[in-house]
Amino acid sequence: MPTLLDYRRRIRSVKSTQQITRAMKFVAAAKLRRAQEGVFAARPYAKEILRVLRSAAARMEAPANPLLERREEKKILVLLVTGDRSLAGAFNTNVLRHATEFIRAHHVEKIEMITVGRKGRDYFKKRGVNPLAEYIDVSASVNIEKAREIAKRVADLYISGEVDAVYAVYNEFKNVMVQNLRAAKLLPIDPAVVKQSPEGEAQLTDEPADQAKDLPTEAAAEGKTRLIDYIYEQPVEQIFAGLLPRYLESEIFRVLLESAAAEHAARMTAMDSATRNASDLIRKLTLQMNKIRQAAITTEIIEIVSGASSATS
Amino acid sequence: MATIPEKIELQVVTPAKHILSEDVQSVELPGKDGYLGILPGHAPLLTELGAGILTFSKGGETRSMVVIDGFAEVLPNRVIVLADESEKVEDIDASKARAELEKAQHELPGAGASEEDWERANAAIARATVRVQAAEKTGSPARELQPTR
Numbered sequence: 001m002p003t004l005l006d007y008r009r010r011i012r013s014v015k016s017t018q019q020i021t022r023a024m025k026f027v028a029a030a031k032l033r034r035a036q037e038g039v040f041a042a043r044p045y046a047k048e049i050l051r052v053l054r055s056a057a058a059r060m061e062a063p064a065n066p067l068l069e070r071r072e073e074k075k076i077l078v079l080l081v082t083g084d085r086s087l088a089g090a091f092n093t094n095v096l097r098h099a100t101e102f103i104r105a106h107h108v109e110k111i112e113m114i115t116v117g118r119k120g121r122d123y124f125k126k127r128g129v130n131p132l133a134e135y136i137d138v139s140a141s142v143n144i145e146k147a148r149e150i151a152k153r154v155a156d157l158y159i160s161g162e163v164d165a166v167y168a169v170y171n172e173f174k175n176v177m178v179q180n181l182r183a184a185k186l187l188p189i190d191p192a193v194v195k196q197s198p199e200g201e202a203q204l205t206d207e208p209a210d211q212a213k214d215l216p217t218e219a220a221a222e223g224k225t226r227l228i229d230y231i232y233e234q235p236v237e238q239i240f241a242g243l244l245p246r247y248l249e250s251e252i253f254r255v256l257l258e259s260a261a262a263e264h265a266a267r268m269t270a271m272d273s274a275t276r277n278a279s280d281l282i283r284k285l286t287l288q289m290n291k292i293r294q295a296a297i298t299t300e301i302i303e304i305v306s307g308a309s310s311a312t313s
Numbered sequence: 314m315a316t317i318p319e320k321i322e323l324q325v326v327t328p329a330k331h332i333l334s335e336d337v338q339s340v341e342l343p344g345k346d347g348y349l350g351i352l353p354g355h356a357p358l359l360t361e362l363g364a365g366i367l368t369f370s371k372g373g374e375t376r377s378m379v380v381i382d383g384f385a386e387v388l389p390n391r392v393i394v395l396a397d398e399s400e401k402v403e404d405i406d407a408s409k410a411r412a413e414l415e416k417a418q419h420e421l422p423g424a425g426a427s428e429e430d431w432e433r434a435n436a437a438i439a440r441a442t443v444r445v446q447a448a449e450k451t452g453s454p455a456r457e458l459q460p461t462r
Contacts, residue, residue: 052386055386231356
């Protein structure tokens with residue numbers, strides 16, 4: 001039977017744990033805000049580069065580039081993005097499980113890995129998988145330089161033919177409560193992405209959109225929006241070849257940003273529920289402690305009363 | 314005939330940040346093969362950018378910023394700059410830029426091991442040079458600079 005003092009100690013220890021989890025929650029919330037801003041700040045570039053890429057591709061007869069080249073997927077590279085630290089709920093476990101399932105589902109000659117984050121590296125090293133490259137301490141402050149470095153490594157492996165396809169396995173930030181697990185193909189770049197006629201293709205101002213509506217048959221016959229004739233300062237192929245790696249960079253950058261935001265969100269939620277659990281525990285312990293205290297007082301009173309009554313009788 | 318728009322919507326974005334969004338009267342871009350002057354109503358154009366200084370004028374005032382590699386799409390009423398790196402001139406740390414230039418120049422002689430290293434060292438010098446020139450801006454307008462690379 002634990003004594004009163006045991007309960008007091010227990011409560012004090014839970015309280016100090018709660019203080020830590022609460023602090024971690026606030027830190028994660030602040031970092032999440034910054035990470036989210038990062039995700040938003042990266043969107044305009046990603047949107048514009050895709051648009052320019054598509055409009056360049058639409059003007060080429062057969063857009064060709066080593067990064068678009070499709071091969072039979074014999075050797076696959078998995079770019080696994082995890083966190084560096086634990087205490088983020090199921091964040092790391094989920095993505096590791098997803099990666100394992102992904103690897104099991106793909107019966108190919110060889111699967112190579114590149115890991116971002118300590119957790120993924122340690123998990124696969126323990127299982128005898130040596131990543132081709134490992135990047136740690138990325139998620140603390142995601143920057144474009146790191147994304148470029150990774151993109152270059154990935155592109156080199158792909159172009160040299162060492163791998164035939166590259167997938168990114170990561171947590172996508174949906175909202176604070178929800179992280180989506182994704183296994184997205186990075187390379188070869190899907191020609192459909194490039195080929196799709198540019199969304200919201202800029203129109204020439206001297207022919208407003210309502211005028212184009214007058215000629216629906218012509219537009220329909222062409223099957224796509226009217227293309228502007230660009231002046232190309234450099235050959236369009238050269239521009240296209242410069243755009244593709246940057247598109248890859250911005251995709252990898254986005255993956256890193258999303259994963260970082262998802263990690264902070266997961267940590268915040270986990271720490272929030274930990275803090276709440278600690279409160280529940282404290283409440284229960286206090287109740288029990290009070291019960292014992294009361295029981296002790298009651299016993300004492302009974303002893304006094306019965307002692308007094310035996311003395312008087 | 315085409316009505317010529319009065320101003321250009323200038324957008325400068327880098328992978329990490331939307332740097333600038335302004336309505337301007339004219340823009341000068343550091344194209345890879347030379348500076349390009351853009352006025353409203355310019356024919357659609359797509360170009361690669363080198364390391365250089367982008368200048369734009371707005372209401373009689375001229376402002377400039379550093380742009381390092383990337384692309385620019387020019388439309389009659391819009392200029393979109395997709396820069397690898399970019400910052401406003403007032404955000405450049407002159408002493409840091411100068412230190413970087415010195416470091417880059419110092420590293421160049423030893424970087425001849427491979428062509429790639431050599432190119433990287435040269436690009437570092439180009440970047441640092443542009444930043445130093447932009448930061449100093451002592452009476453040397455951007456147009457006197459030759460775009461590097």
